[in-house]
Each structure stands twice: as structure tokens, then as C-alpha cells.
Amino acid sequence: MNTALPALLVEAFAAGPCTGNGAAVVLLDQPLGDGWLQGIARSLNQSETAFLLEQQGQWCLRWFTPTCEVPLCGHGTLAALLALGHWGLLQPGQSCQLLSRSGPLEATLGDSACTGQIVLPSGGLIPAEASSGLAGLLEARLGAGPEAYWRSELGYRVALLPPGSPLEALACLAGELEPQDRGGLILMLDCGDTPKELRPTVLGQPADYQLRFFAPGLGIAEDAVTGSAHALVAPFWLNHHGRSSVVGWQCSHRPGGMVCELASSGMIRLSGTGHLLWNGTLHGQSDGSGADSWASLLAAG
Structure with missing residues (x-):
């Protein structure tokens, strides 16, 4: 099937253009398969591409480098948070949970469209x-x-x-x-x-x-x-x-x-800024298969 999906690129943990870490964010309207997600990440060629999908009233988030899916990505999480604010799906000061392969991640949009806080697991050295x-x-x-x-x-x-x-x-x-x-x-x-x-x-x-x-x-x-x-x-x-x-x-x-x-959870809260570099629509084709890989995020959350 043909797809036309909102997509943008945020330079995360940066106060202005051409600094920080670029992450593309794609807003899905249905669960799409891993092959399609990997192909888009490879074409966009950012260090990470974040994919957001709303399921059962909750936001699910996955990250892909140009070569593989990763279990955790901080700048991709901040980029996804700021994207939700840009698309009007989250209001300034509002918090949400992003369900990921590293568990639920708390995120809070700042008072402006370019600031936010995310909470990530730390592990240990x-x-x-x-x-x-x-x-x-x-x-x-x-x-x-x-x-x-x-x-x-x-x-x-x-x-x-x-x-x-x-x-x-x-x-x-x-x-x-x-x-x-x-x-x-x-x-x-x-x-x-x-x-x-x-x-x-x-x-x-x-x-x-x-x-x-x-x-x-x-x-x-x-x-x-x-x-x-x-x-x-x-x-x-x-x-x-x-x-x-x-x-x-x-x-x-x-x-x-x-x-x-x-x-308070023992995790680490990261506060930073991001710069919206471009905003548009992503066009592609997918067979629409991918529900199982996304359903696991809901089960883990």
C-alpha cells in the first residue's frame, strides 16, 4: 500500500542549526513491518530514525540506525518528544510515556517548542x-x-x-x-x-x-x-x-x-534543546505487516 506520513528532522541536544545530533521522526498510522522501517532509516541516513505509533491510547517508539534497530536512543527520544509537540499532539508542559524496547520512558515537553526532558535507564559501570x-x-x-x-x-x-x-x-x-x-x-x-x-x-x-x-x-x-x-x-x-x-x-x-x-525512579533525567531542521511528508510503499513487533511494546509497557 502507498503511505503518506508526517516526518521531520530534529537536531537534538542543540540550540541551533548544524549542531547536535540529527534524528528523523516518522509518525505512523498503523504498525508497519521491520523491513519497511529499516529501509526508511537507511534512506534517511541519520544516526537514528525514530518511529512513533499510537496504540490503545499509548505512544510506542522504536529507533533504527541505517543498519539495525537499537534498544535505546536518547537523542531520538528527545526528537520524538519535540515532534509530538510540533504536531500538536502534546502541549507545552505536558508529560507522556513512550513505550520502547527499554521499557516505558517518561518525557515532558518544555515551556517552549524546542526544549524537553526525557528519562532514560542508566545501568551501571x-x-x-x-x-x-x-x-x-x-x-x-x-x-x-x-x-x-x-x-x-x-x-x-x-x-x-x-x-x-x-x-x-x-x-x-x-x-x-x-x-x-x-x-x-x-x-x-x-x-x-x-x-x-x-x-x-x-x-x-x-x-x-x-x-x-x-x-x-x-x-x-x-x-x-x-x-x-x-x-x-x-x-x-x-x-x-x-x-x-x-x-x-x-x-x-x-x-x-x-x-x-x-x-526519583533511579533513572537519569536529561534536559536539552532541539532545533527543527525540516518538516514534511514521507511517501513510500508497505505491505502493512508488522503488528506483532509493535504489540510487544504494549505488552512490555
Whole structure:
């Protein structure tokens, strides 16, 4: 069948155009199959494309990279929230639950159309040992190896770098990562040695830490601004700084950031802004099959 569906692109965790992380959002009017969803994500060629579907009065949300479906995507969730506001399906200040493969995610539209809060699971950092290959690569590229290294249930690996490491100037590492790090490698460091007036700001607050994220195993050489990565490492930085909120900055080629707080559920609340880049209608063909894969979200919620 032919489809004509509302679609837009939001540059998430960004205050203006050409920064932050672009996510396409498509509003479905029926459950469509995984092959169709993957094909659209491949054609739109964003780090993630988010698909929204209302079922039984609840919003279901799925995310696809150009090569696969992922269980969690922070910037795609913020983009979906802001899309609902743009389409008039959510009002300023209104909250909703987005049912996903990572469970129900709370989201609240801000007072303006370009701000919002999302709550993501964090998991935990499990101490591990960096491979000699990664340690040597970082030593060669940055002049220092990792001070600490962790794995996580999300599949991401995390390396803490010494303060002052030239993370922003680092060339993309995707092609040189070993298999254990290809599913998502976070490189992070403290901003404490940089005067506050020289740090980037998010919602008027200076950054406390910065990171970069490489995930060639997910079809993403480097992600611009990664909400799931910040949600994972935020508890470390909240404890490190002894505060109830911290500001994370991602110093990628399209930089952006977010304010991170511990939610009452034990999950992490991320606050950020987004910029609507384009808005239109997506045309395609689908056989309409896909109810089973969407029904699982309702069952989990």
C-alpha cells in the first residue's frame, strides 16, 4: 500500500542549526513491518530514525540506525518528544510515556517548542580492563592511556581519560577499534581544569565533563550527541562532583550537550534543546505487516 506520513528532522541536544545530533521522526498510522522501517532509516541516513505509533491510547517508539534497530536512543527520544509537540499532539508542559524496547520512558515537553526532558535507564559501570590495543591507540593519539575502564550491560565500553587530554581534536577512531569496543566506546574526561567562562554551556550552565562516542558496530562511525551514553555515565559524574545535577558536553563534529539529574525512579533525567531542521511528508510503499513487533511494546509497557 502507498503511505503518506508526517516526518521531520530534529537536531537534538542543540540550540541551533548544524549542531547536535540529527534524528528523523516518522509518525505512523498503523504498525508497519521491520523491513519497511529499516529501509526508511537507511534512506534517511541519520544516526537514528525514530518511529512513533499510537496504540490503545499509548505512544510506542522504536529507533533504527541505517543498519539495525537499537534498544535505546536518547537523542531520538528527545526528537520524538519535540515532534509530538510540533504536531500538536502534546502541549507545552505536558508529560507522556513512550513505550520502547527499554521499557516505558517518561518525557515532558518544555515551556517552549524546542526544549524537553526525557528519562532514560542508566545501568551501571562494571570495572574492566582496557585492551592493550585500545590503550596503545589512545596513548598514540592523545598522549595518555585511560585512567579507568568499564563495560556495561548496554554493551557500551567507557574509558576515563586524564583531564586536559585533547579529546576535542581527536580524529575518528572507528576504523581502528577492536571488536570489544565497536558496539559503543565512550571516551570521557573532567572539565574541572578549564575555567567556567571558557566551557561550553547548556541551558545557561557550564559543562562539567565532556565525551565522544564511537559505535562502528552499530553502523555509526561517531555519534554526534548520545543521550544513552550520557545517561550511562551521569551517575559517575554526579558522584564525582557531589552534586544533584551535572552538565555533559559532547565535543564531536556537531557538538551539543544536556543537563543530567537523578530521577526519583533511579533513572537519569536529561534536559536539552532541539532545533527543527525540516518538516514534511514521507511517501513510500508497505505491505502493512508488522503488528506483532509493535504489540510487544504494549505488552512490555
